[in-house]
Amino acid sequence: MTSPRRRSHKIEFNHGWTPMNTDKTTKTNPYIPYPVTIERVIVENEARDIKTFRLVFQNPEDRKRFDFRVGQFAELSLLGFGESPIGIASSPLDRDYVEFTVKQYPAGVVTTELHNAEPGRPMGIRGPMGNGYPIEKMAGKNIVIISGGFAVTTLRAMIRYLLHPDIRSSVKNITVIYGARSPGELCYKEEFAEWSKRKDIAVILTVDNQAPEWKGRVGFVPAVVADVKPSPLDAVCLICGPPVMLKYTIPELTKLGFKSEDTYLSFEMRMKCGIGKCGRCNIGPKYVCIDGPVFSLAEVSALPAEY
């Protein structure tokens, strides 16, 4: 984990001493959110516990300051209720708004209040936070995207981004495998239906169990990956889903020949500050909020399994 240069560094208090710099100040209070307004609320699933919130900045110049990469996240801030760290579900090229897809949990004070919110409600967001997906590394590569359940949010942002006319030519083939328990639990249904018709992206949708109206594949994501056999040649794979999906899909990818340095996962953790200070989102020495949330499988395998 630690580079050789760091290793050799003397870490006793009385050696390599540098005086404290106590004059460093900053004008930006990182805890004050940008004011935004909910413009649209879209119910994503049959269970109605996953909704997408389209937010517009009350001060348009704040949208420029909120300059994000795909895969980054933000703290959604509801005054009087608290904050919740949520991945950004829209593309950076969706310039007029930002979208977040949020699952409501009974224990989640913020997610519950958010799910009760209607268009026009003011709220705040802090961010963008985290590292995002390795866009630079993806240039010129085949892209394989694998997701399950509502973890698809930042990968939906990635698909929107890659399919943008200015961006599409920067990568080669795009293959998307996306699964949910039932057809009603698939998010972004209309978008996926549209993408399924396009020639410049291969979309494979699957559900766990056969349903009357369902015409797509039936089967768990790992089995579908084994069956579809996406090629690892010149490919970068992005994968995001529930732990059980990751547990069984990653061995399939390894079997197919995907390198651990070219396979990326995105993590979730309980967070408060989102800026590497409050001390709760670390996996071993890595903070998910500033070193992640995206890690390569190679990085993850060097970390303790404390997630």
Add this chain to the structure above:
Amino acid sequence: MITKEIRIIPPAEMPVFVGALMQGRKVLAPTRNDDGLCVFAWLTAPEHADWACEIPRVPPKQAFLPRTEVLFRYHREKGKETVSPPAPPEPQVVLGLHPCDVQAVKVLDTVFSAEPSPDQPYLARRAVTTLIGRGFADDESFVFCRELGIDPMDNRDCDAFLVPLAAGRMALEILTDKGAALKQAYERFPPAGAGDLAAIAEARKLSAARITQPLDMAAIQRNLETIFNSDLWDRIHEPCVGCGACAFLCPTCHCFDIQEETRGMDGARVRVWDTCQFDLFTRHASGHNPRTSQKERSRQRIMHKFSYGVGRFHIPFCVGCGRCIAVCPAHNDVRQILKEIHDLAKTAKPQDRV
């Protein structure tokens, strides 16, 4: 550190000095609380500063990271919300810090000034703070800062420093411009004479000679990287009751929670001390918790202090003040744990690694 000047304060005059510091400044100093316990607290009267205290149980971190701190206030109306930042902090002095507590402030400075997002509320408080350290010739039984290489007579990183001399007299060393800005408070006292200078030098010499063989913190960090899955962690957490006193009273522990304090349509977003020793610290809204038991939480505390902190910032998150040893209801002793970690590496098995 270049000493600008040295003044001698007689014991009877200490309240005069403290009183002068309190003119236009808040002063955090060792004092006795209602239970007679020695703590760092904001002085309300100069004579409350207690020079018999060595390591006050409540550390001075509250000067920069208050137990409860308003990050901003807000007012809500239907369709409209307004946010107002708190007033800028007032000038303050932290008086009588043990040199290990000074190093703890350095740890906090390192964390809170780190990119990508320097912590504005912390840095604003830090910028208006003058640190006056204090040397100690003797150690309370639980203090082990010498083993970490911290000399209890060392004045580094202070703006001014008090060296105890015979008969309760104190030598005040002025070390920085911030220290010199206290001129009004110390100019009435006489400069140190040749005898005083010799006494200060002798005290420093004696103290430095007592740092014989500091713990090898680099070795401890390396060892910790190899024993994440060691059965050490199955043992050391067993007596722990998970009270979190070690973290709350640690001068370097800085983990915090952000909470809402709301009444009607008005409220504040506040930062409060928190600890990795609590189950709720890492529990997701979904119910999932990556650190399910006290074993993981005890390991996190040791790892954060001696491995993760060192790896990221090249500075241990422990200064050997020993507060956690003094207050632990289960008599857990971090010195013993460090010794075990030191020895364990020799017998660590490959499966003990991550």
